[in-house]
Amino acid sequence: MAPSSKSEKDDSKQKSQRKHKDHVVKLLMRGKLSGQFSQRLFRKLPPRVCVPLKNIVSEEFLRARHIFLGFTKCGRYVLSYTSDCGEDDDFSFYTYHLYWWEFNLHSRLKQVHHVRLFAGEEIYSDLYLTVCEWPNDHSKIVIFGFTRSSNSVLMNLMMSDENNRDIYITIASMPPPKPCAQCCPVPSVTTIRTGECLEHGYVLNSRYQVVYPFPTFQPAFQLKKDQVILLNTSYSLVACGISLCPILYTKRAALSSQASTSFSSSSLVSSSSLPQESPEHRLPPSRPTPVPSSPSHSQAAMRAREFAADLFRRAQGGGKAGEGQGERRYEDDKVQLPFTVTDLKGRNLQLVTGPHNGQSVCVEQLTLDFEYLINEVIRSDAAWATQFCSFSDYDVVILEVCPDSNIVMINIGLLLLAFSNSDEEHCPNTYHSNLQVSWDLNTGVCRTVGVGDLTEVKGQTGTVWSSYRKSCVNTVMKWLVPESSSRYINRMTNEALHKSSLQVLADSDRCTWIVL
Template identity: 70%
Template sequence: MAPSSKSEKDEGKTKAQRKHKEHVVKLLVRGKLSGHFPQRRFRKLPPRVCVPLKNIVSEEFLTAGHIFLGFTKCGRYVLSYTSDCGEDDDFSFYTYHLYWWEFNLHSRLKQVHHVRLFAGEEIYSDLYLTVCEWPNDTSKIVIFGFNTRSSSSVLMNLMMSDENNRDIYITIASMPPPKPCSQFFFSIGGGDCLEHGYVLNSRYQVVYPFPTFQPAFQLKKDQVILLNTSYSLVACAISLCAGNQDTSPQILYTKKLSSPNFGPASAPLSSVPQRSPERRQPPQSPCPVSTPHSQSQAAARAREFAADLFRRAQASGVVGDKEEEKRVGSDEKVRSTRDKGHVEMPKLERQTSFPQASTSAHSLAPGPPPAPSSSSSPPTQAPTEGTSTEPGYVNYSHLQYCLPRPGASEQGYEDDKVQLPFTVTDLKGKNLELVNGTYNGQCVSVEQLTLDFEYLINEVIRYDASWASQFCSFSDYDVVILEVCPETNIVMINIGLLLLAFSNSDEEHCRPNTYHSNLRVSWDLNTGVCCTVGVGDLTEVKGQTSGSVWSSYRKTCVNTVMKWLVPESGSRYINRMTNEALHKGSSLQVLADSDRCTWIVL
């Protein structure tokens, strides 16, 4: 009902203003309880904490093309970058530089550090850039760049005409020291301090459907970055170590398996081409071939224990001949079913069919105990302690780099097990030396644990999909990270599949149809072991384009992530800065340091 008098109108206006100007302490307490602060409540800050950019940066830097991105997490630095494509925009490659500016509220910005991004790469279009910092690792920074191939550049059209590929560029650079360093000359270009003066660069290609960059998950574990290359998920760990092999930290693959790999033997992953314009075709075999399976020592002990119980029961007359025949017949039936590629087992006892490092009952490979025998034959020999084999779907490498020693020649880094070729340099672009053998100085340690998607997909379908007998082949897939637990080192992924499979209907069994499904898998970065969490049903694709299928699939993944979402703590968050506004033809309004309530007005 509308106010009937002027006094009522004024009173209503006063109440609205009072409600709008809710006490700031209440807002802060509410934000502390909910885990986030409503930004619309703090759109305006007092002028004393707002600094115009033109007042603290010389005009020459602005005209030189510096694009300011934001504050670092510590609040000490403001970051900017430049992109130079030479005098001829159509036939010149782009070069990128990232700059650190020391910020003080009452003085001008001071440029203290810079690195060249994506050194050695021929970049033929302007890139979308995302600059990120880990939750608690303040020693380095990640720069992720990609192009969309939508540029009108003549050079780009000459170089790459395939719209189905996208180039991804990665730079991981050490941060400048927060305090003066005796080895690092705190000036532009740096010095010979490895701790504050190394840069890692890498480049790879992804194919359609292009995997998205998810900093909230891919950088959730300190010192580790997860990279989806379309064919594999690569966990890269970068750390600084003393160089001694006995004391150097190992972040990934710290608990190697003591049991052989489960499933068929295959060629090493390093022998398979990693970046190809087209998907590698998986083996087209609707009926998996059975192969011998070696049990772990824990499984062997458990089976022998069960067999011993039956032998004792038989000796005491508890188990009759009929019961024994029935049990032996059941065992043979289960073995026969497993040979056909499918085993019906209770879900609680079948959480995974992949090898486990644990000795719990649920981690034992499926299969009943062997039939008891009256003979006193010795138990099957289990693998000896200390044997270590990595699962066939993973690959691990660990390399270390040091500053070039006098008289050492510059060398390349060729290694069959390196899935992503990193170049490791100092700030001046000179390659660091690969450490072979023992070395007592500081080293940059680069670990890579690679999960091969296509190998994994075939394994999960073969052993854990109820529709495995209908499966023919898969034509495409899309992998989305759903969650990462930095405490347990578990990565949860969802694999969307477009596949060919036969229908259950006898009338339609003559030719396969196109279906969509998904596989949920957890990946342990400590052991490399994958566990099947769930396998979706087959949904027939009728009249849909692949684009609509993947769009719907990713919306489903977003809904799942939002259901699982737990608000981050005030200090443990991933700082993220982008040049997205520039590509949209606009500019950021402010550079906000929310932790210290400081704004730079652009």
């Protein structure tokens, strides 16, 4: 029955508003407890905080095919990139540039910074890009690029093996949040900085190749420790720290008998005095440190095990066991990733070989060799070690990273050959299992957390990896503890470009949208 008077109508309206308010409060409280807010709650924003892109960017930049990715964590900059491949798409290299635009709600975007991505690499196809920022390190940014299937004729000719995928990485310093005396702007209408200051003007580039089953990309874990990036190269896990001073390791790797790890550290200084055509300075390779002896093992046994492990590595030729990856040039690359370090003008930095009092970029790497680790864990801690013959493939997923203790927890899924417990069978069968291992970045020591049982595999092995990764996701979700609103890894991708689904660039912290 409809309200019969104005007072009754007002009472009904107030009750409705109060009910809606209670509903919003409940949703907010639920989000505070769970760490996740309902998307329906903030689906629409007032027009005053929604800015059309065409109103704040000049037409010339849109014609230059700038692809806008999103806001930086501070909300001060909007990032975009361009990819140029020349006139002939099939026989030209792609060149990528990343741009920083200063954002103000009531004025046009101002380009203040830009770097060339993946410099020196011959890229034959359009890349999937992911741009990430660490939780609390706002001094630099990480750009991942990786290839997928391509229609390019040249790409198909040169990359006929679909079991390989190229990974490109650029780590670039951010522009200064406040005016820097050493970073003088170019004397023109623009505010693009020359980056004479090393702190705001260095670029690191690297490239490696992964094989099937391709490692999952996990920025939530790979960048969880500020200034450190964890890279899964299919053959090893590399913890790489980049800073203006050594920050990752308290001492050289003190190794246990359960893992082969190696440590390296290099510093580089500004090369502003070097000519443009100066030779590349790549970080020098290092080899695994010998595993020290323990009271329970004789020196002879330790030497024999090291000799056997070295033979095993050489037999694999840098590839995975039994895969026949062909000849690889990388025993050294399994130990250390090659980085090229330049300034913003592309001039290489000089390697520091002696005492240095000036500003320098420090690059540290700690490497965990998967194949050596797998053999050692099985030999030492697997109940089925006596049945084990060899492993044919593996997949490594990061389960957790503790930035305070520097402990990395990984799960290794294995396909292996082993004899059954039955006396009637004399031929090994294919099994699947998994190993949980913790890795201490302070010391390089690995410890076995758990070894799974053997599960016989019948039929295609592709389903094994999909099921394995699904189980890893379930494990991660059980352990997941929501981070605080300020400590999160900002992530921007161009995946929506390939799917044509991106409609807005959202700065959720400041409730601002750029409408594309």
